[in-house]
Amino acid sequence: MLVTSAFERFVRLWAKRFNYVGYVACALMLCISTVDILGGKLFSWPLSGAFDMVGLLAVLVGAFPIASTELVGGHVRLDMGLVFLPKKIKKFCQILANVLSLGLVGLLIYSSVGFGIKMLVTGEATMTVAIPLFPFVFAFVLACLPALLVFFLELKLPETLEAEKEGDRL
Numbered sequence: 001m002l003v004t005s006a007f008e009r010f011v012r013l014w015a016k017r018f019n020y021v022g023y024v025a026c027a028l029m030l031c032i033s034t035v036d037i038l039g040g041k042l043f044s045w046p047l048s049g050a051f052d053m054v055g056l057l058a059v060l061v062g063a064f065p066i067a068s069t070e071l072v073g074g075h076v077r078l079d080m081g082l083v084f085l086p087k088k089i090k091k092f093c094q095i096l097a098n099v100l101s102l103g104l105v106g107l108l109i110y111s112s113v114g115f116g117i118k119m120l121v122t123g124e125a126t127m128t129v130a131i132p133l134f135p136f137v138f139a140f141v142l143a144c145l146p147a148l149l150v151f152f153l154e155l156k157l158p159e160t161l162e163a164e165k166e167g168d169r170l
Helices: 006-042 050-063 066-071 087-122 134-156 158-169
Strands: none
Touching (some): 006 134, 050 134, 087 134
16 A cells, blocks of 8 residues: 555545445445335235435445546556557546546536435425435435545545556456
8 A cells, every 4th residue: 555645545544435325325225125026026015215214325326436436447448549649648548537527527416416405495396205316316415425525535546546546456
């Protein structure tokens, strides 16, 4: 493990904690699906709103592990063409990609906050059991914050994190 700054340790800690939220949501999805299937097949009593709950938990499963997945280099990257470029151009492309990723996640957070406020005001809820949707939109926003910090960290320390990601792949 390379020497890390306090900011990097903070980002890694919160990315790891948010990953656990995704694990718990995935386990809850499994439990709800199991209860729904067994209840419907064995006792003719399916779980009301199981489809709604599983769909909402899928937001948590998909959003909360984003930061930790990015830290370990688990997202799809198009490095094939960059391998043959000189180091300066490769570094420029990595910085450009990190800036664009940072801007995209920032825009995603901004628009999701507006969408969540709209959901809160209109009282939008699921159709079957009327679970409000705005908490899940705001949970998505919360899950994107560590991803924003990870992209900022990659912009600040690109060589350190890239070397670590390469080491994880071998």
